[in-house]
Amino acid sequence: MAARPESEDIAMDDAPTSHQPEVKDDTMVDDEGEDVDENEDDEEEEEEETQRVKLLPGSTETAASFEFANEGHTLGNALRYVIMRNPDVEFCAYAIPHPSEAKMNVRIQTFEGTTAIEALEKGLRDIQELCDVVTDKFVAAAADFAQKKAVTA
């Protein structure tokens, strides 16, 4: 163990998985300060603007953990599934570190050639496409069912 070379890993104390107060991390955009004066008058805009996704410390290009505020198993598991269907992804999992914190973490590790952020973005896009297909098929099936019922009645 002692002979272990200096790795990119970060000691546990430096990298809490959640409930991280304001981290001064250069990969993260700290937009809180800029927002205050701009959106004073428009309340709805302000709500839209709060950053709900952030990159947790200790992340590299191909292996990253993301923290989603106010998300749970609903999105977590669905997102995990579509990301796992991406052949460029080596590993994907989600967790809710503590049930009384409204936070959901997603871990993505990709193979060389793509990045974790790209894989997450593709996952979110895939969910949107999937939803369109489900809506189309559902509406068609409902219309079909109504028509069949009208014929037999």
Next chain:
Amino acid sequence: MPHKPPTQEELEKRKIVGINLETVTDVQSTDFPGHYPGEDHAWDIERFKKGFSVEFHQNDPYEASFSLIGCDASIANAFRRIMIADVPTLAIENVFIWNNTSVIQDEVLAHRLGLIPFTGGREGLHDFLKWFKKPAEGEQPNCTDYNTVELALNIKCEHNENADPNETDPTKLYHHAHVYAKDIVFKPIGRQAHYFSGENAIRPVNPDILIAKLRPGQEINLTMHMHKGVGSDHAKFSPVATASYRIMPTITINQPILGRDAEKFQKCFPKGVIGLEKVTAKEAAQKGSGYEGYEGKLKAVVVDPKSDTVSREALRHEEFKDKVKLGRRRDHFIYLVESTGQWESDAIFLESVQHLKEKAKSLEKQLINMVR
């Protein structure tokens, strides 16, 4: 070694969760890249479109049942969870009690009122009404026509002068001995008169919900404010009584089950799942089919596996050992959605799909924002 593509039979087999007497097998989905060497399981929207289908079993305003076939449990569960907890409805949120001399305490009465499901014009409910923003401590609430619906309940119990002297039924002896949901009066404000007039008025789904019982001299005077909310905040905002799914059961008869055994086998399942048919001459003539010499005798056939409860009763009997295999289709979800009345049942599902899409869309935007 070149890879052999899986046969149709093999692909069907992969979808089945095995259900044995004491154990279950093949529970997890395997449709991930890298699970089967040499096979392509990458997410592809065109392939999903081809493999996915929806089948309706029932579609009534208060109850809808349909199957989603060809999707993963994580997706099906997301829709179910959203239907219960994230589709918004209008419900009583604040009750201002001016006078309540009934035996029901103010807070209990307020809670009962909150749980009453209401309905009204769909356009007004879904498009016109917006979220109400909770005021901060010490701030005045911003109640306007597009975020608050006002209701009133003013009722007093009095003696009925015309009642028979020997009458014992309190509903006949007194006026307003029972307070029902239909006694709640909707007070339209501003543009609400346009959206919620006539048959579109805000009203309880069931007018006969009993709210309180009164005796002469007791009265209830209160006004109520309704706001939009979601089920994750309080169950009264949930648009569904239940939204659930079952996974499609499968029953495979591997060896013929005949005669008295067939009748016993039928009794192991709910009504209608197993049917009895006569062995045809053609089947009896076929060598090695197990039907030889049984022409005209009854055999068990699977008629309606969807109605099975997967009780596993058939597996408990020695005579059916190795003759039957029970399972479930992992990618076939039979939903049952029961609306409380504010939405059409099928519209709740469509809204849940839309909600998941919006969620993903807004997070995609946030992610791009984060990287920037």
